[in-house]
Amino acid sequence: MNPMKRDEGELAKLRRAFGSLSQPAAEPAACPAPEKIWNAVRGELPPAETREIVTHTAACAACAEDWRLAVALQRPETARVIPAAERFSAGRRLRNWGLAAAAALAFAVVGVQWARHASQDPIYREGEQAAVRSLLTEGQALPREQFLLRWEAPEAAGATYDVEVSTEDLRVLASGDDLREPRLQVPASALAGLPPGTRILWKVDAELPQGGHVSSPTFVTTVQ
């Protein structure tokens, strides 16, 4: 069996098993307030507080469930700005929760990019992080021999970039540190063995010349 498929299947099983626990909270008084869980999922709490909540969810199935609900409810917020036709066609391709989660992530990316061209002013989960933009169309298929990821950033002159490229099952395929140019060529060898149509996730962290730092959303590009 393909080891990648085996790992994907194993992770999916473990996630399902972990999510199958639905017990009443052992110590309800110790459960974080819903607002705290919400803010933690949004990354709006101090790291120490977020860690405390995540540690609690490791042992409290009820709060783990509450966490998942917050995630599920926050992801559609960014998906809402997708034109209906795109949402419909994408929705038909959803086969399981893993794909649905990945698609929600992709919707978030498309949503941010689409909305930046529109005159509306919706609220974005990663609005401040949208400063790094992919120069590829979302989901664009690239030949594996020319898998060149390109992006643009504000204050590009003098900026350096860290990039990480992975599959949907978190396998890191390539990465670049301190890149001077806003592009990364993923070696064909790193893509060998991936079936056509595999979705590749990539993310850019830019160090700006003035000392600022911006992160991109996660972009999705497909292997031809």
Added chain:
Amino acid sequence: MVTPDTQKPSSPGTVSPFPGELDLIALRDDLKRAVAQTCPRWMSDRSEDIIQVALMRVVEIYRKREGNAEFSSFYLRKAAYSAVIDEIRRLRRRQEVPLEDENSETRYDPPADGPDPERATASREVGRAIQDCLGKLVSPRRLAVTLNLQGHSVPEVGRLMSWSTKKAENLVYRGMADLRGCLDGKGVVR
């Protein structure tokens, strides 16, 4: 009383009691989707009630805060989430049963793919083993693996924990290896 079912888009010449930012229908749909994705079967027959209670609370909050410049649809979403969780917790308390009571399985049924009870029971056993193993991991790995099991990608784990993606990847990788070792030690078939 304006409810999600009674609120209609404004027609020309009429004024909706709520501006566009309070899109109850969209909010209800999102709540339904999120609850269906994440909540166990024992709750499914109550989900409509839970959502209705949450939306009524949102409408109440909206009325009280109308005119506040900081009011946003995202605030409403958070309020709806809090209301849903409060209601779920209330139901959990009402149904509270001993954790090891086998009869509880009819009440706390997971969101399984199908109605196969043997598979659901096996999945819960693995879930309990995972929970136990998580408690034995060193803290950073426990955090990384817990978030990974909750469906977060490595970059998300890094962002949530304020780690670099590389560090998150390392901790997820090592933590998952520890988890596998622990499950193997318990004789859990993965």
